[in-house]
Amino acid sequence: MKIKVLLCNCKGLCPSFKDTNMNTLPFQLESELEVQYVMLHPMTCGQGGNQALIDMLRSAGDGTYVISAACAPKAQEKLFAKILRTTGFPAERFIMLDIRGTDNEGILNRLRQTIEGLLSRQQAPVTAPVS
Numbered sequence: 554m555k556i557k558v559l560l561c562n563c564k565g566l567c568p569s570f571k572d573t574n575m576n577t578l579p580f581q582l583e584s585e586l587e588v589q590y591v592m593l594h595p596m597t598c599g600q601g602g603n604q605a606l607i608d609m610l611r612s613a614g615d616g617t618y619v620i621s622a623a624c625a626p627k628a629q630e631k632l633f634a635k636i637l638r639t640t641g642f643p644a645e646r647f648i649m650l651d652i653r654g655t656d657n658e659g660i661l662n663r664l665r666q667t668i669e670g671l672l673s674r675q676q677a678p679v680t681a682p683v684s
């Protein structure tokens with residue numbers, strides 16, 4: 554399993570990121586988590602961010618998960634539905650995570666929990682139905 558993370562900081566203007574240091578966060582995440590890489594974009598729902606996401610999804614191989622670490626997952630669902638349809642990327646491997654209202658350690662912990670959940674799901678034994 555490969556995991557790529559796309560971080561958004563809402564143009565750096567959103568008060569919910571006031572305690573986050575986006576200059577150090579990508580390196581911190583890559584150093585402490587089992588991720589292929591972390592990319593930061595100031596506005597993933599904007600034109601450039603959409604294109605970065607499209608490129609990321611199109612370059613993802615089988616078994617690659619993409620975590621969109623940004624605003625509320627309900628908002629991300631609406632913002633990125635067309636991109637998922639256009640790229641054909643499996644929705645179950647596109648994980649939307651809310652990272653607002655915390656600091657680097659809080660974001661690190663949210664991502665760690667999300668990744669641990671993905672890994673445990675992958676390692677869960679498959680049981681055959683009893684007839």
